Amino acid sequence: MPTGPIKNHQTESFPDSHMLANSLRTGPDDQGHFGLHGGRYVAETLMPLILDVEKAYEAARCDEKFQDELRYYLRHYVGRPNPLYKAERLSDLFGGARLYFKREDLNHTGAHKINNCMGQILLAQRMGKKRIIAETGAGQHGVATATVCALFNLPCTIYMGATDIERQKPNVFRMRMLGAEVKAVTSGTATLKDAMNDALRDWVASVEDTFYIIGTVAGPHPYPAMVRDFQAIIGEEVRAQMQEAEGRLPDSIMACIGGGSNAIGIFHPFLDDQSVRLIAVEAAGLGVETGKHAASLTGGQPGVLHGNRTYLLQNEDGQIADAHSISAGLDYPGIGPEHSWLHDIQRVEYVNVTDEDALKGFQICTEKEGIIPALESSHAIAYAQKLAPTLPKDHLMVLNMSGRGDKDLNTVASALGVSL
Amino acid sequence: MSLDKTDQDYAMTGRIAKRFAALKHENRSGFVAFITGGDPDPETAQQILDGLPGAGADFIELGMPFSDPMADGPAIQAASLRALQAGASLKTTLDQVRRFRIKDSETPLILMGYYNPLYRYGVENFVQDASQAGVDGLIIVDLPPEEAHELHPFAREKGIDFIRLATPTSDSARLGKILSDASGFLYYVSVLGVTGTASAPEQAIQDAVTHLKSHTDLPIAVGFGIKTVDQAAMVARIADATVVGSALVERVALGLDKAPQAGDRSALVQDLLDQAQTLSHAVRIARSSAA
Numbered sequence: 001m002p003t004g005p006i007k008n009h010q011t012e013s014f015p016d017s018h019m020l021a022n023s024l025r026t027g028p029d030d031q032g033h034f035g036l037h038g039g040r041y042v043a044e045t046l047m048p049l050i051l052d053v054e055k056a057y058e059a060a061r062c063d064e065k066f067q068d069e070l071r072y073y074l075r076h077y078v079g080r081p082n083p084l085y086k087a088e089r090l091s092d093l094f095g096g097a098r099l100y101f102k103r104e105d106l107n108h109t110g111a112h113k114i115n116n117c118m119g120q121i122l123l124a125q126r127m128g129k130k131r132i133i134a135e136t137g138a139g140q141h142g143v144a145t146a147t148v149c150a151l152f153n154l155p156c157t158i159y160m161g162a163t164d165i166e167r168q169k170p171n172v173f174r175m176r177m178l179g180a181e182v183k184a185v186t187s188g189t190a191t192l193k194d195a196m197n198d199a200l201r202d203w204v205a206s207v208e209d210t211f212y213i214i215g216t217v218a219g220p221h222p223y224p225a226m227v228r229d230f231q232a233i234i235g236e237e238v239r240a241q242m243q244e245a246e247g248r249l250p251d252s253i254m255a256c257i258g259g260g261s262n263a264i265g266i267f268h269p270f271l272d273d274q275s276v277r278l279i280a281v282e283a284a285g286l287g288v289e290t291g292k293h294a295a296s297l298t299g300g301q302p303g304v305l306h307g308n309r310t311y312l313l314q315n316e317d318g319q320i321a322d323a324h325s326i327s328a329g330l331d332y333p334g335i336g337p338e339h340s341w342l343h344d345i346q347r348v349e350y351v352n353v354t355d356e357d358a359l360k361g362f363q364i365c366t367e368k369e370g371i372i373p374a375l376e377s378s379h380a381i382a383y384a385q386k387l388a389p390t391l392p393k394d395h396l397m398v399l400n401m402s403g404r405g406d407k408d409l410n411t412v413a414s415a416l417g418v419s420l
Numbered sequence: 421m422s423l424d425k426t427d428q429d430y431a432m433t434g435r436i437a438k439r440f441a442a443l444k445h446e447n448r449s450g451f452v453a454f455i456t457g458g459d460p461d462p463e464t465a466q467q468i469l470d471g472l473p474g475a476g477a478d479f480i481e482l483g484m485p486f487s488d489p490m491a492d493g494p495a496i497q498a499a500s501l502r503a504l505q506a507g508a509s510l511k512t513t514l515d516q517v518r519r520f521r522i523k524d525s526e527t528p529l530i531l532m533g534y535y536n537p538l539y540r541y542g543v544e545n546f547v548q549d550a551s552q553a554g555v556d557g558l559i560i561v562d563l564p565p566e567e568a569h570e571l572h573p574f575a576r577e578k579g580i581d582f583i584r585l586a587t588p589t590s591d592s593a594r595l596g597k598i599l600s601d602a603s604g605f606l607y608y609v610s611v612l613g614v615t616g617t618a619s620a621p622e623q624a625i626q627d628a629v630t631h632l633k634s635h636t637d638l639p640i641a642v643g644f645g646i647k648t649v650d651q652a653a654m655v656a657r658i659a660d661a662t663v664v665g666s667a668l669v670e671r672v673a674l675g676l677d678k679a680p681q682a683g684d685r686s687a688l689v690q691d692l693l694d695q696a697q698t699l700s701h702a703v704r705i706a707r708s709s710a711a
Contacts, residue, residue, distance in 0.1 A: 031566065041535060041562045043491045045587040045612060048594055187497055193488065200490045205613035207589055304536045304562065305488060317509040318540030319487040 024271040024347060027338060032221020032308075035344055037337035040220040042200075042307045049207045054222040056127045061229065066122060073118050077151070080115075080233065082106045084241035084398070089368045090381075094388035097395035100250070101371070102238050102266060104402050111374065111403030112234060112262045113144035117213055119230035121148040124211035131210045132156040135199040137164055137192035137258075138328035138376070139171025140403055141215030146180035157181045159199045161191040164328050171407055189322050192332045196306050216259025217336030220307030224336050231265025238398055239269055246396055252277040254387075255400040256379040257350070258294065258330035260339045262402035267348060277349070279387070280339065281379045283325035284352035294323035296335040297343045297350040310337040326355035326411060327375035329403075357382040359415055362405060374403035375411065435528040435556045436581055436604045439478055440639045440660060448707055449656035450478035451700040452641055454532065454665030455692075456499035457482050457516050458508025460672050464685040465503070468672075468692055469520050473527045475693040476700025479641075479661060481559070484513050484533030491561045493616035495666035498673060510537045510546070514553045521554035530557035530583060530604075535571075543571050551578035557604045559583045565597045572601050585609055586632060588624075595635045605639040605661065606632060610646075616666025619645035622654050629658050649702040656706035664699050671695050 027034045040050055060066040074080040082103040091099045104112035124132060132154050136142030142158040149156040158175055162184045165172050175182050188194035203212045217224045217231070235253075242250050253270060255263035257280040270276045285293035293299060296311045303312040305320055313321040313333035323333040342348040353361070358375060361382035366372045373381060380399050388397060405412070413420050443450045453472050458465045472480055485503040489496060517529060531550065538546045538560065550558070558575055565584075572582045581604025589612070590598060599606070608628060610620040620628075625642060632640050642655050643663030655662045675688025 040564065040566050042564060043561055043587075044564050044585040044598065045589050045609060047564045047566070048589045048591070187494075188488065188501075197488050197490050201493075201614045204491065205611075205618070207612060301540070304534075304539055306490075307562075309539075312536075314536070314540065316540065317511070318537035319504060319509075320536070 025268060027341065028221060028225055032225070034224070034338045034341035036302060037310050037340040038221055038224060038308050039337075040307060041304045041309065042220045043204055045204045045207060046220075050220050052127070057123055057222050057226050060123050060126055066126065070119055070122055073122075074115065074233065078108050078114050078118060079106065081237045081241070084238060084245065086245070087369050090365065091388070093364070093368055094385055096393065097252070097388040097391040097397040098393070099384060099388060100242070100396065100398045101401040102234060102398055104234060104262065104400060105371070105373065105377070105404035109140070109144045109147050110406065111140045111144065112231060112265060112400075113141045113215060114147065115233055115265070116215065116227050116230040116261060117141070117144040117148045119226070120211070120213040121152055121154070124154070124213070125152060127211065129209060129211035130154065131206065132213055133159070133199050133202050133206070133210055134213045134215060135159045135192065135195040136215065137161070137195070137331055138407065139164070139168040139175065140329060140407070142175050142180070142182070143171055143178070145213050145215070146175040146178035149180065150178045157183055157202065159183050159185050159195040159202070161189070161195050162186045163190040164192065164195070167411060168328055168407065191323070192328070193306070193320065193323070193334070200306070216261045217264050217338060218259050218306060218308055218310065218334060224308065224338055227261055228264045228268055228338060231261050232268045234262065234265040234400065235267060235269035238266060242396065242398065248396075249273055249276055250396040250398045251275070252279060252395065253398045253400070254279045254281065254380045254384055256281050256283075256330065256376045256402060257335065257339065258283065258332050258376065259334070260336035262400050264336060264338055266398070266400045271347060278347065279349045279351060279383065281383045282350060282352040283327060283330035283358070283379055284354045285324040285326070287354055288352060292324040293352070294325040294330050294332060295352045296333060297340070298352050300333070302340070305334055308337045310334050310340040311343070326358060326415065327379070327408070329374070329376040330379070351383055353379045353382045359412065361385060362408070362412060366405075371401065372405040373401055374405045375408045377402045378405070434579065434581065434604070435526065436479070439528050440605065443478065443660065449659055449703050450661035451476055451703040452479040452481055452643070452661050452663040453477035453668060453696050453700070454481040454483060454663060455668055456496065456503050457484055457513035458503035458506060459485070459499045459669070460502045460676055460685070461506040462508070462512060462516070464689060466516055466519055467686075467689045469516060470523055471689060471693045472696060473524050475696035476704065477527065477696060478700075480527055480529045481532050481663065481665070482513065482517065482529060484510055484531055484537060486534040486537060489534060491614055493614040493666060495616045495670045495673070499669045502672070510541050514549055517550075517553040517555055528556045529554065530559060531555050532559040533561065535560050535563050538571070544574050547571070547574045547578045547580060551580055555580060557581035557583050559585065559607060561585070565601065568601060576603070583607055588612055588628065592635070595632070599636050599638075602636070602638060605641050606636055607663070608632060608640055608642045608659070609644050610642050611644045613644070615644055616647070617645060619647065619651055622658075625655060626658050649698060652699050653702045653706040656703040662703045667699070668692055668695055
């Protein structure tokens with residue numbers, strides 16, 4: 001396991017066991033490990049299929065035709081590139097750093113999730129799969145999956161915790177309108193982790209014709225690397241757009257983090273740029289000290305769940321704990337394995353923000369910028385509000401506006417004591 | 421690590437190998453009874469476990485409760501949660517084995533479960549404690565050959581068989597990988613799916629076992645979806661061991677429905693052991709009654 005003192009982010013070296021070489025962007029190794037984390041901890045029934053997916057993805061990744069097709073749909077269907085918007089009113093209000101928003105909320109379906117779904121559905125087709133399954137928490141990944149399945153005329157089944165179905169009704173209706181079968185998961189705590197359990201149970205029973213579109217940078221290898229690659233377009237665009245706007249790299253990049261797909265997507269192209277400070281904001285729920293939170297890196301230990309080793313919220317017996325966050329999309333007791341590694345080697349700072357502060361972030365962004373952010377992204381806004389005033393005026397800070405907040409209006413209204 | 425013992429030594433010395441040798445001599449399939457550790461409460465679970473050999477269990481598979489049992493169907497998921505709610509942990513499961521071994525030193529006992537609780541416990545400590553408690557084998561559902569190096573060498577050093585799973589998706593190439601570090605027996609998961617749901621047809625099981633036998637000399641146990649007396653008898657005509665889980669564990673749920681209050685659960689224990697007796701009898705006579 002990598003060890004070493006906390007590094008100043010201006011320094012050149014980050015300690016690591018085997019991926020040090022010259023780049024932090026070469027992981028995972030050929031067994032799917034990022035340092036201690038990652039791997040392929042799945043039932044034997046799934047192993048041949050997991051190996052097939054790995055092989056098929058590797059071939060697709062290097063195939064110009066596949067990449068051209070993906071680029072076509074990202075441009076003409078998803079609406080990429082989306083803007084890098086200079087949020088001047090919030091910058092003025094916070095004082096200090098100049099804030100930019102990467103507008104993933106403007107993508108078709110309203111979040112970054114579609115970037116990954118588009119890549120995976122093209123891969124599923126390439127593999128000749130006839131049916132799609134997915135898990136969803138807030139419903140954003142479910143909606144994005146149902147959308148690409150409608151577009152490519154493939155039947156899909158979305159697993160969603162019964163608790164989440166109750167708090168995200170509009171998204172459930174959207175998925176059903178798009179033709180998806182939404183299955184309520186009542187096992188365990190009836191949230192995202194249980195939805196993932198049931199999706200895996202479905203997959204074991206349907207390996208022959210079914211492709212599982214995992215929504216975040218977790219699961220067995222090659223999913224964490226594959227989902228990251230499909231999301232890395234976020235950071236690649238930021239790099240070019242900031243160059244155009246300011247003629248240089250940003251000084252810091254901030255993203256909310258549950259499983260970690262929007263965060264790794266915007267971070268990954270900058271991992272080797274040591275001058276760029278990378279900050280991921282976990283959901284502290286009612287406060288990490290209360291135990292009611294979803295901050296896996298702040299409050300978890302390494303363990304094995306859903307096909308990979310990573311930091312997990314768990315008790316001393318290795319039983320997985322319930323996560324809590326006001327934002328259903330962050331309400332997961334684990335985190336992608338590459339993030340766990342980036343945490344171990346201290347390349348990315350992992351901080352956290354409570355439900356209460358996220359709600360304030362939600363309101364302030366809506367009021368000052370006329371942009372209603374997802375509750376997930378509101379965690380990053382809340383942290384930017386804390387950090388920006390401590391930084392100089394020439395500090396360029398990019399915040400990943402990972403999704404729009406229309407889906408959260410019921411939750412926000414009820415938290416503010418308003419009945420709709 | 422001491423590697424002075426050969427694989428052959430291990431195969432000949434353990435309870436698992438002895439039991440399979442005896443079964444071969446009797447020309448019958450072994451009955452493997454699966455129950456979940458600590459379900460529905462520590463004392464009742466102990467009575468069930470202690471009673472299984474008398475009910476005809478040739479082997480016992482004891483489930484280590486886990487909060488997220490991804491390869492299990494509703495019956496065993498529920499059993500896991502009941503046990504955890506009643507205070508079960510990896511430590512209490514090992515305690516249960518220790519108490520069992522005071523009364524029974526012959527019946528092979530295999531722990532089955534998921535990797536995370538072992539990982540948290542510490543793999544080396546775990547195999548040490550499991551070995552001392554009297555555990556003979558381990559089936560770790562989410563530790564395929566690709567990741568098994570984390571546990572396998574430590575288990576083997578303590579003389580604990582690391583039991584491999586083969587499935588309908590295991591082609592010959594994959595079987596090579598699966599069998600490369602298998603010992604004890606090979607567990608054939610006969611259906612695509614989770615425990616206690618679909619059942620495989622006879623021909624499919626026959627073909628699979630024939631295929632597996634062409635790749636290994638290890639005994640073959642067949643499990644998943646074996647619920648009725650007829651299904652158990654059918655599998656017992658083909659396989660070296662016949663595993664029944666959900667159909668036993670469901671008796672716990674049924675017993676709790678009848679008498680939800682904690683207290684005297686002897687009726688539940690008796691009902692489950694009766695069920696085990698019925699199934700083990702079917703397995704025991706399967707070949708002689710077919711002949």
